[in-house]
Amino acid sequence: MNNKIKIKATEVLSDNWYTLNKVTYEYQKDNGEWETQSREAYDRGNGATILLYNKQKKTVILTKQFRLPTFVNGNETGMLIEACAGLLDKDNAEDCIRKETEEETGYKVSKVKKIFESYMSPGSVTEILYFFVAEYDKGMKVSDGGGLEEEQENIEVLELDFEDAYNMIYTGEIKDGKTIMLLQYAKIHALI
Numbered sequence: 001m002n003n004k005i006k007i008k009a010t011e012v013l014s015d016n017w018y019t020l021n022k023v024t025y026e027y028q029k030d031n032g033e034w035e036t037q038s039r040e041a042y043d044r045g046n047g048a049t050i051l052l053y054n055k056q057k058k059t060v061i062l063t064k065q066f067r068l069p070t071f072v073n074g075n076e077t078g079m080l081i082e083a084c085a086g087l088l089d090k091d092n093a094e095d096c097i098r099k100e101t102e103e104e105t106g107y108k109v110s111k112v113k114k115i116f117e118s119y120m121s122p123g124s125v126t127e128i129l130y131f132f133v134a135e136y137d138k139g140m141k142v143s144d145g146g147g148l149e150e151e152q153e154n155i156e157v158l159e160l161d162f163e164d165a166y167n168m169i170y171t172g173e174i175k176d177g178k179t180i181m182l183l184q185y186a187k188i189h190a191l192i
Contacts, residue, residue: 018044049085093130106145
């Protein structure tokens with residue numbers, strides 16, 4: 001426990017979809033002096049993401065869907081190419097990513113490998129994201145994927161040549177941080 005931080009108050013600013021808290025706390029500086037600070041933290045829970053790859057075909061499975069925050073920040077179409085991902089809810093990270101993979105991509109994977117975990121936007125969001133990779137083949141395809149209708153995801157499943165997907169980072173076609181990290185991991189570790 002960090003004894004240089006003392007939480008003084010937490011105020012819920014919004015509890016609509018997830019929770020936005022305003023936290024007031026005291027922070028002890030290196031000179032020993034205490035100062036009061038206030039920050040907002042968005043709590044949406046933790047998540048998991050996965051890169052599905054096929055060594056023989058040299059392909060990866062990614063998804064494409066509308067992301068409102070990117071649209072309001074200048075992404076003209078609002079569409080984003082991403083690795084499959086989802087919130088843990090009450091699941092552990094491995095169970096979550098297996099379930100999300102089947103719902104979003106239509107592939108049922110049993111063997112997944114956790115490669116690391118990362119805070120994606122630690123200045124404002126509490127979420128930690130668990131990163132996985134898994135091999136896939138056509139025999140694992142159990143549905144069309146696309147996400148759950150009740151979650152209004154409208155996901156397009158993409159099977160892309162790995163080198164083409166990797167180069168999409170540099171053309172600007174892939175701008176999603178988790179996807180960039182997974183593609184770079186695959187490149188560095190020669191998964192494909």
